[in-house]
Amino acid sequence: MLLKLIKHELISSYRKYLPIYAVVIIMSILSPATYRSSLLSLYGLASSALMLIIGAMGVYTIYNLILSLGLRVYGNPGYLLFSLPVKTRDIMISKAIVNAIWIICSGAFGLLAFSIFLNRFIGIDALDLIRELFSVLFQNDVMFGIIYIVFGFVYIFYIIAFLMFILALLNLIYKGEHKILTGIILYFVMSTVISFISVTIFGSLFGVTSTGLIQSYDMLWVMLYYLIITITLFLVTHYMMDKKLDLQ
Known part of the structure; x- marks a missing residue:
């Protein structure tokens, strides 16, 4: 049952994260390209946007973490979840594992985006x-x-x-x-x-x-x-x- 709960948590949450991960990576690739533009303000705007998106991804991850452990446990979704023949321990473990996965993924994608930006901009x-x-x-x-x-x-x-x-x-x-x-x-x-x-x-x-x-x-x-x-x-x-x- 624990594995089924983990699978359910992953399926119900991955759509919330994949779009912002994609945006972060795309912005990290496109931002350095604006450096060659005659409009330096465009490069500054693109770079600032990338940093803001990476920061927003961190805030969004924390928001979803609180939502997953709060509303989806003590709100209506939680009541539906606890109506199933599952143990409280398994619900807690599944949520802990899945949220840990997304925290690690958000950190990894943030570092990857920053690394791509540095590589394309100054060749690091x-x-x-x-x-x-x-x-x-x-x-x-x-x-x-x-x-x-x-x-x-x-x-x-x-x-x-x-x-x-x-x-x-x-x-x-x-x-x-x-x-x-x-x-x-x-x-x-x-x-x-x-x-x-x-x-x-x-x-x-x-x-x-x-x-x-x-x-x-x-x-x-x-x-x-x-x-x-x-x-x-x-x-x-x-x-x-x-x-x-x-x-x-």
Whole structure:
């Protein structure tokens, strides 16, 4: 059933992302061509439009993430979803996986578009940039780079689990008309608490390499900390959705 839910989530969401990905790539190819135009203002306009579209893609991804975890769980689509013979856990996992895929895709397409723009404008090869990035990550040892990459994935799932928790808590404790404002306040309060705990625990422990990256053994503890927080948020959210919220 979990695989069917993942498939359903992908099918119902890919049409929202593919058009903006296509626009970003097309703009990254066309923008540098305007540099040869006699109208420099046209080049400036095209370049600015590309940066705005890349930024809009990020905002759009966050918007769809909140929509997927909010309205499509606690609104009418959610009631239809929970009327099916599926477990709350499977719904949460499927949404987490699919939204993580789209976050990664949006980041990848943004980097790809920027790389194409640089390549066509000043001749910088995107592959050279990727090689340079990996050379920095793996300069000390393989484990150093692996930890950073794995932490990136862990942090994506932490963001998703945190939003799941906030939205579940919001729907549990507040039934009024100012739900958006209350949700924003709740988000900043909880994120401040978690950030304070993180700084308190790890603030004095970080060792920094010559490239400005946190040392691998410190990063490992940070990754494990966020993994524990992510799992805890997931379990608490599951409890609220399954036992405290009337979603069936």
